[in-house]
Amino acid sequence: MAYEFDASDVAFLRSPEGRRALERVARLPLSETSRLADTATAREVAGRRYAPAVLETVALRRRATAKLRDPADWLFTDTALQQATTGSVAAHRASRLAGRDVHDVTCSIGADLVEVAPVARRCVGSDRDEVRLRMARGNLAVRGLAPTLVRADALRPVTTGTAVVADPGRRDGGGRRRWSPEDLEPPLRELIETYRGRDLVIKCAPGLDFEAVPDEAEIELVSLAGQVREASLWFGGIADPGVGRGATLLDEGGAVRLRVTDAEPDECPEREIGEWLVDPDGAVVRAGLVRQYAARYGLGQLDHRIAYLTGEEPPPGVRAFRVLEHGKYNEKTLRALLRRHGVGRLEILVRGLDVDPDALRGRLKLSGQAGATVVLTRVGRTPTAILCRAETT
Numbered sequence: 001m002a003y004e005f006d007a008s009d010v011a012f013l014r015s016p017e018g019r020r021a022l023e024r025v026a027r028l029p030l031s032e033t034s035r036l037a038d039t040a041t042a043r044e045v046a047g048r049r050y051a052p053a054v055l056e057t058v059a060l061r062r063r064a065t066a067k068l069r070d071p072a073d074w075l076f077t078d079t080a081l082q083q084a085t086t087g088s089v090a091a092h093r094a095s096r097l098a099g100r101d102v103h104d105v106t107c108s109i110g111a112d113l114v115e116v117a118p119v120a121r122r123c124v125g126s127d128r129d130e131v132r133l134r135m136a137r138g139n140l141a142v143r144g145l146a147p148t149l150v151r152a153d154a155l156r157p158v159t160t161g162t163a164v165v166a167d168p169g170r171r172d173g174g175g176r177r178r179w180s181p182e183d184l185e186p187p188l189r190e191l192i193e194t195y196r197g198r199d200l201v202i203k204c205a206p207g208l209d210f211e212a213v214p215d216e217a218e219i220e221l222v223s224l225a226g227q228v229r230e231a232s233l234w235f236g237g238i239a240d241p242g243v244g245r246g247a248t249l250l251d252e253g254g255a256v257r258l259r260v261t262d263a264e265p266d267e268c269p270e271r272e273i274g275e276w277l278v279d280p281d282g283a284v285v286r287a288g289l290v291r292q293y294a295a296r297y298g299l300g301q302l303d304h305r306i307a308y309l310t311g312e313e314p315p316p317g318v319r320a321f322r323v324l325e326h327g328k329y330n331e332k333t334l335r336a337l338l339r340r341h342g343v344g345r346l347e348i349l350v351r352g353l354d355v356d357p358d359a360l361r362g363r364l365k366l367s368g369q370a371g372a373t374v375v376l377t378r379v380g381r382t383p384t385a386i387l388c389r390a391e392t393t
Contacts, residue, residue: 002078003056006101012050013057021046026059038268068111073142076109081144083170084111085203088254089229091115091220091283093165096238100199102163110136111196112165112203113147123147155186156195163199163238170205171258181212188212191312199236206231206286219245225252226319231286238274243351247283247293259318260284266291271300271310277321277350277375278309279386302379306352314393322386323372329353329376329385335364337387342368347390352378 012018024045028038040354042051052231064071069087076084085093096302107113107125107236109132117140125147127133137149152158152168168359169185182187191202192214206228210219218239220232240246240330247263258281268291284293285307299311314320338346344366353376375386 003052005053005056005075005077005131005135007131009050009053009132010075010131011139012046013053014138018034018046018050018054021050021054021088022057025054026061028058030055030062031200069115074109076141077135078131079169080109080132082109083167084227085167087111087115088224088250091254091291092222092248092250092256093203093232094119095392096234097163097165100238101159101162102165103159104165104167105119105152106159106165106167106169107136107149108132108137108167112167113141114140114145117147122162124150124162126152126154126158126377128153144185152283155190157194163236165201165203167203175300179386181209195235197236197270200233201237201238202233202235203232206283207275215244218243219287221245221247221283221287222250223247223281224250226281228286229284245287245289247281247287247289249281249283260287260289260293260296262287262292263291265295265352268294268309269300270302270304273302273323273379273384273386274300274310275312276310276314277323277386278311278314278318279321280307280309281318282334292343302377302384303352306377307381308377309330310353317384319374319390319392321386321390324387324389326370326384326386329383331360331363334385336372337385338366338368338372341372343369343372343387343389344368344370347371347373348364348376349373350376353383 025042028041030038040213042055048053057075060076061071064074064081067084067086089336090112097116099121102116102120103120104116105122105126107127113125125136130151133149133151150158165273168191206221208231213219213233218234220234222229222274235392241263242263246259248256251257278299280290280293284290291308294309297315299309302308302310322343327333348361350357355376357360373388373390375388377384
């Protein structure tokens with residue numbers, strides 16, 4: 001079970017004595033085999049009262065390196081870190097709020113504020129949790145940021161005229177994810193009603209049921225380096241006019257590589273398999289923008305129910321699949337196809353068919369030297385195997 005921090009812990013961890021204890025414990029392995037020795041050292045440098053807080057903080061900082069920019073001096077709770085927005089994604093959202101007065105009504109430990117504060121005209125953060133507010137104040141201070149922080153309930157507005165940022169809690173006390181919009185904390189419907197008529201952006205999980213989102217919202221799906229990270233619901237003057245759904249693709253450095261919206265043309269024919277096969281980014285698929293993406297790059301769909309696209313030239317800068325051979329799929333014909341091409345290393349991608357890739361790979365008994373990708377899908381009613389070579393265009 002995660003450690004429960006209190007205000008005294010935060011005060012100690014920010015004190016000179018606490019910082020020295022954190023520096024000492026940060027040099028320890030903190031492994032299963034070293035647990036007893038590490039705990040003894042932590043008690044020696046922090047005392048029994050604060051040793052658990054020091055150990056937990058060092059462990060959380062190590063986990064945070066995969067998510068936040070330079071978290072070496074940050075304080076976290078386990079749940080707050082799990083929910084914190086990845087730094088590059090938070091910076092993208094902040095860029096849409098640049099030059100405005102902004103109020104983060106669920107600021108938690110400050111993971112969004114640290115990106116919003118440098119670009120906003122003025123910035124306020126609030127949260128119901130006093131411990132997280134104290135952590136946020138310190139986390140922002142070490143970066144030279146000092147937005148106004150107040151303790152307040154997100155459903156009881158304490159500012160007017162600000163663009164509101166909200167990140168409702170998506171985990172229960174045991175760390176389990178909440179999927180229903182009404183199980184969020186605060187519930188999505190109440191949050192929208194509280195700030196109706198205001199400029200508002202709500203961060204959500206990409207798996208949110210979008211049927212629960214009002215028609216006037218812009219739903220933005222964001223991916224980072226090919227991985228779908230979050231959905232944001234934009235209302236009022238900060239929504240993109242005329243857009244109901246958008247997909248924003250960020251590269252590894254967080255720069256916008258591509259944005260596709262439902263305001264674009266969606267003429268996309270079904271066509272025969274061409275020279276290339278393209279699997280659109282997951283944000284495009286989740287946002288329901290496969291046809292718009294295809295129309296932009298002159299691609300067609302293999303089948304209107306399947307997201308794979310095909311054409312004679314793939315979009316620039318994506319991992320696409322050069323088609324080597326294709327035909328009707330069954331295991332016997334697939335084994336013969338792989339033997340003809342000398343395939344011994346095989347990536348198996350499945351969409352629209354009930355096939356377990358791992359089980360299938362074992363039955364194929366690969367013995368060649370070449371590497372390849374096989375896409376198993378359905379074209380109309382026909383199970384189809386497409387042998388490809390993956391290339392970055």
